[in-house]
């Protein structure tokens with residue numbers, strides 16, 4: 001899973017014209033042979049619900065991660081929010097994994113690749129299980145910030161530096177307003 005996550009990150013960064021080496025803390029971690037960012041697995045279980053229209057399995061949220069790799073069983077339930085369409089169901093495809101961009105990547109990319117708002121519905125007749133591989137930020141007092149090469153020499157960094165733990169605390173406190181809370185009001189380069 002780690003290899004897949006690394007490969008995905010490389011591909012997405014490549015599409016922005018940068019590499020992992022352009023993320024200062026990631027480059028340092030790689031050089032010292034330590035893991036780039038913290039990893040966790042989350043198991044979600046959604047029991048059968050007699051009135052699914054009146055309940056929510058997992059409320060709308062963005063993941064705080066760099067990216068999340070999700071395996072949903074053959075039961076649908078995951079929905080993503082698309083500005084033009086509203087809530088769109090991500091139908092399960094046998095053998096496929098879902099990749100969600102998280103807030104940390106949103107910050108690194110200076111908002112160019114936004115984190116995805118998603119939620120999980122419950123079902124009236126069948127329970128559902130999903131497994132999420134969460135790739136988070138660095139431990140300690142390392143600061144996360146938009147990648148300078150993406151911001152560009154005359155561009156403006158849209159998010160202020162913050163440590164991973166501070167961001168998680170902020171997310172806990174203000175939930176879906178966390179990205180707005182670290183957004184620079186009048187950005188200058």
Ligand SMILES: O=C(O)CCC(=O)C(=O)O
Nearest residue numbers: 042044072078120130132
């Ligand atoms: O169960 C799902 O499909 C979504 C799970 C999820 O969004 C999460 O674990 O963060």
Ligand SMILES: [Fe+2]
Nearest residue numbers: 061062063118
């Ligand atoms: Fe999620």
